[in-house]
Amino acid sequence: MERFNDFYEAVSDTGKYIRNLKNSGKKILGYVCSYTPEEIILAAGIHPVRLFGTEGNIALADAHLQSYTCSLARGVLEGALSGELDYLDGMIFPHTCDTIQRLSDIWRLNTDFGFFSDVVLPVKLDTESAREYMEDVLRKFRSDLEEGMGVTITDGALEKSIEKYNRIRGCLKTIYELRSADPGILTGADVYAIVKGSMIMDRDYLLERLPEVIEMLRDRKPSTDMGKKRIALTGSICNQPDIYTIIEKSGGVVVWDDLCTGSRYFEGLTDTNGDPVAAIANRYIERQICPAKHMSNTSRGDCIVEMVRKNNVQGVIFLLLKFCDPHDFDYPYIKGFLDREDIPSMLLEIEDQLPSEGQLMTRFETFIHML
Amino acid sequence: MTDTDKAKDSRKIKSVGKMKEIMTTYYIDAKTAEQTGKKVAWITSGGPVEPLIAMDVIPVYPENYGAMIGASKMGGDLCQKAEELGYSGDLCSYARADIVCSMVDGGPIGGLPKPDMLICCNNICGTVLKWYEIQARHYNVPLFILDTPFCHTEYTQESRKYVRAQIDEYTHFLENACKTKFDHDRMKEVGKLSVEGQVLWQEVLDTAMNRPSPMTCFDAFFHLALIVTLRGTQIAVDYYRSLLEEMKQRVADGISAIPHERYRLLWDNLPIWYRVKWMSEKFAAHDACLVADTYTSAWCGQLKYMDEDNFLDSMAEGYTRIYLNIGVDEMIKIVLEMVDKYDVDGFVMHSNRSCKPYSLGQYDIQRAVQKERGIPSVMIESHMIDERSFSESQSETRIDAFMEMIKQKG
Numbered sequence: 016m017e018r019f020n021d022f023y024e025a026v027s028d029t030g031k032y033i034r035n036l037k038n039s040g041k042k043i044l045g046y047v048c049s050y051t052p053e054e055i056i057l058a059a060g061i062h063p064v065r066l067f068g069t070e071g072n073i074a075l076a077d078a079h080l081q082s083y084t085c086s087l088a089r090g091v092l093e094g095a096l097s098g099e100l101d102y103l104d105g106m107i108f109p110h111t112c113d114t115i116q117r118l119s120d121i122w123r124l125n126t127d128f129g130f131f132s133d134v135v136l137p138v139k140l141d142t143e144s145a146r147e148y149m150e151d152v153l154r155k156f157r158s159d160l161e162e163g164m165g166v167t168i169t170d171g172a173l174e175k176s177i178e179k180y181n182r183i184r185g186c187l188k189t190i191y192e193l194r195s196a197d198p199g200i201l202t203g204a205d206v207y208a209i210v211k212g213s214m215i216m217d218r219d220y221l222l223e224r225l226p227e228v229i230e231m232l233r234d235r236k237p238s239t240d241m242g243k244k245r246i247a248l249t250g251s252i253c254n255q256p257d258i259y260t261i262i263e264k265s266g267g268v269v270v271w272d273d274l275c276t277g278s279r280y281f282e283g284l285t286d287t288n289g290d291p292v293a294a295i296a297n298r299y300i301e302r303q304i305c306p307a308k309h310m311s312n313t314s315r316g317d318c319i320v321e322m323v324r325k326n327n328v329q330g331v332i333f334l335l336l337k338f339c340d341p342h343d344f345d346y347p348y349i350k351g352f353l354d355r356e357d358i359p360s361m362l363l364e365i366e367d368q369l370p371s372e373g374q375l376m377t378r379f380e381t382f383i384h385m386l
Numbered sequence: 387m388t389d390t391d392k393a394k395d396s397r398k399i400k401s402v403g404k405m406k407e408i409m410t411t412y413y414i415d416a417k418t419a420e421q422t423g424k425k426v427a428w429i430t431s432g433g434p435v436e437p438l439i440a441m442d443v444i445p446v447y448p449e450n451y452g453a454m455i456g457a458s459k460m461g462g463d464l465c466q467k468a469e470e471l472g473y474s475g476d477l478c479s480y481a482r483a484d485i486v487c488s489m490v491d492g493g494p495i496g497g498l499p500k501p502d503m504l505i506c507c508n509n510i511c512g513t514v515l516k517w518y519e520i521q522a523r524h525y526n527v528p529l530f531i532l533d534t535p536f537c538h539t540e541y542t543q544e545s546r547k548y549v550r551a552q553i554d555e556y557t558h559f560l561e562n563a564c565k566t567k568f569d570h571d572r573m574k575e576v577g578k579l580s581v582e583g584q585v586l587w588q589e590v591l592d593t594a595m596n597r598p599s600p601m602t603c604f605d606a607f608f609h610l611a612l613i614v615t616l617r618g619t620q621i622a623v624d625y626y627r628s629l630l631e632e633m634k635q636r637v638a639d640g641i642s643a644i645p646h647e648r649y650r651l652l653w654d655n656l657p658i659w660y661r662v663k664w665m666s667e668k669f670a671a672h673d674a675c676l677v678a679d680t681y682t683s684a685w686c687g688q689l690k691y692m693d694e695d696n697f698l699d700s701m702a703e704g705y706t707r708i709y710l711n712i713g714v715d716e717m718i719k720i721v722l723e724m725v726d727k728y729d730v731d732g733f734v735m736h737s738n739r740s741c742k743p744y745s746l747g748q749y750d751i752q753r754a755v756q757k758e759r760g761i762p763s764v765m766i767e768s769h770m771i772d773e774r775s776f777s778e779s780q781s782e783t784r785i786d787a788f789m790e791m792i793k794q795k796g
């Protein structure tokens with residue numbers, strides 16, 4: 016879509032976008048998880064970029080990761096080894112799943128991008144000692160970053176950065192809400208480009224640009240009801256913009272999601288009163304969790320049911336990367352929660368590549384037809 | 387009896403019978419806990435069992451049960467059933483099989499006794515977190531999670547404080563679950579017994595340094611059960627003391643684990659439970675003895691952090707720094723130490739689709755061992771208890787080629 020060309024370009028040629036940014040004097044740090052304390056990175060004057068894995072074939076990574084590793088981990092490592100990610104000045108690995116845990120070791124032993132940090136966050140988030148530990152780890156990251164990148168991060172800078180992220184996240188959420196209220200106002204591919212672009216593009220630019228997008232959407236005439244079925248996606252990442260288009264062609268429309276490259280990225284604002292690091296920790300604890308973390312035994316299931324209700328979702332599509340343990344373990348129980356509420360769902364397991372469009376259309380059409 | 391039968395008989399480890407007896411009694415106790423008024427806790431294999439023993443709670447290990455399922459070749463069938471429940475075939479086969487036994491039933495010894503509580507320590511993997519959440523929903527019993535932050539390069543101050551705080555949370559959890567005060571005196575005794583048992587287990591494994599070795603890693607897989615399940619009890623201490631004596635006697639009498647030990651090998655990762663016998667015969671036919679492994683030593687590898695006089699404090703560190711909770715480079719160091727210690731000629735790696743924390747990184751470890759020690763290695767792929775995943779012909783070809791390489795070198 017022309018209206019969102021800037022987002023589309025940053026997403027389709029991230030390397031080019033980031034290299035331009037780098038040429039303007041910015042340092043670049045990569046990351047792979049929605050629990051990365053981007054606020055601290057930005058406060059250091061560094062540009063954080065989320066990595067989604069290579070677009071190309073995987074060859075070099077196969078010498079380090081077995082074939083039963085998810086395509087995200089293999090793709091990210093491929094990018095590092097092939098030179099595709101040469102623009103990075105460093106990499107940050109928050110602790111997530113067993114795969115990322117080992118990817119971090121392999122990265123540390125086989126690449127040399129300068130800065131490197133494991134942010135070993137707690138796995139359970141429901142106790143006071145875990146909250147304290149979360150805070151301690153974030154403080155340690157802050158000082159490691161200061162030392163490793165030769166910068167100082169003042170509380171003032173951190174507060175400013177938090178405020179920026181609150182605005183960016185607030186905007187993304189508003190865009191989601193506008194779409195949920197009237198799914199015809201922009202396509203799924205547009206939303207995908209905007210959210211993904213927001214993890215790639217210059218944050219100051221986004222602060223100007225996202226409010227414009229919102230204004231533009233608000234000015235749009237309500238779309239006439241297209242009779243499309245309201246769908247929500249759940250899973251880890253969606254790196255496949257085509258999915259949205261195929262769902263739309265099949266008679267559905269994505270109105271919300273529970274993806275780490277979607278709502279899990281922007282849900283929850285950071286408190287701007289009090290200690291900034293404690294506030295970042297608190298947001299992680301209050302936010303909708305990812306399945307690699309523990310809150311209560313049913314918190315994800317409850318959240319997903321609530322998301323469905325709030326957005327009048329008619330059907331849920333589980334979008335799971337093959338070999339992703341945390342999501343695979345949660346699937347049967349979350350499906351069970353949805354079944355109990357009479358909410359139909361379908362599972363799409365994604366390997367390196369999507370199935371052919373025809374095959375996907377048939378599966379989506381069958382599903383959507385039954386809603 | 388012919389001579390070879392005699393030789394065969396003398397090579398059999400006598401303690402096996404005793405071990406079977408102990409395990410049978412243990413499972414009977416666990417399965418009758420309801421009648422005897424005892425509480426049952428399910429706990430992960432790397433979890434701190436000692437406080438449970440101190441509280442007279444019977445620890446039950448779904449992973450040990452998983453091994454039993456694998457050894458009785460019931461894994462494939464149960465894993466298939468798990469897939470029917472929606473659990474992906476790519477998940478840990480222990481978890482899949484155990485979940486099905488709980489939800490549908492099936493499995494050996496008529497299933498595990500129901501838990502009164504669940505104790506999950508994530509020092510081995512993230513799988514156990516998800517697995518125990520599933521069981522907590524299923525049985526609707528309290529779940530305690532001991533969160534041991536991964537030590538990529540160090541055991542940080544932050545982590546030290548966090549884990550230590552959780553040890554107190556753990557004892558409080560047990561006080562609530564058992565409705566009795568935590569017995570610190572008893573805990574001290576249990577701590578001492580735990581350390582003693584681990585020291586003895588390490589000494590048992592060390593006897594494999596002898597040429598010929600009195601035991602193989604396949605023996606170690608079997609005799610491991612007590613250090614996992616009954617660590618911290620007198621029973622385990624007594625058992626390993628007598629096993630150690632038997633091993634020393636074998637060494638003195640020149641009794642070897644396999645008929646002709648010419649080559650010595652190191653095993654990496656969990657056993658392929660449904661193929662233990664096949665593997666051991668396969669290698670023995672090549673005159674190769676798998677003298678040591680990275681797996682069974684994981685239950686005594688942290689002794690250096692353990693202080694028997696200050697067990698609860700030191701256990702925080704000991705349990706956080708176990709083999710599966712450290713970086714690949716530190717694993718490489720340990721593997722190289724084992725290569726030297728047991729003086730091995732080759733490295734057999736089980737690339738275990740069930741266990742990502744153990745298997746991802748193996749290629750890097752393999753290269754490091756080849757580079758640093760110049761010994762051949764081979765990789766065999768499987769899901770440790772899902773026999774449907776195992777290709778016998780492919781594994782056989784690989785093992786034969788690997789043994790050829792070793793023979794040419796030596």
Ligand code: SF4
Pocket residue numbers: 085086087088111112113114115251252307336338339340341342
């Ligand atoms: S959470 Fe899943 S998709 Fe994400 S890195 Fe881990 S295995 Fe891959």
Ligand code: SF4
Pocket residue numbers: 449478479480481510511512513514656740741742743744
């Ligand atoms: S085999 Fe591996 S993944 Fe499975 S429970 Fe054990 S450590 Fe965890």
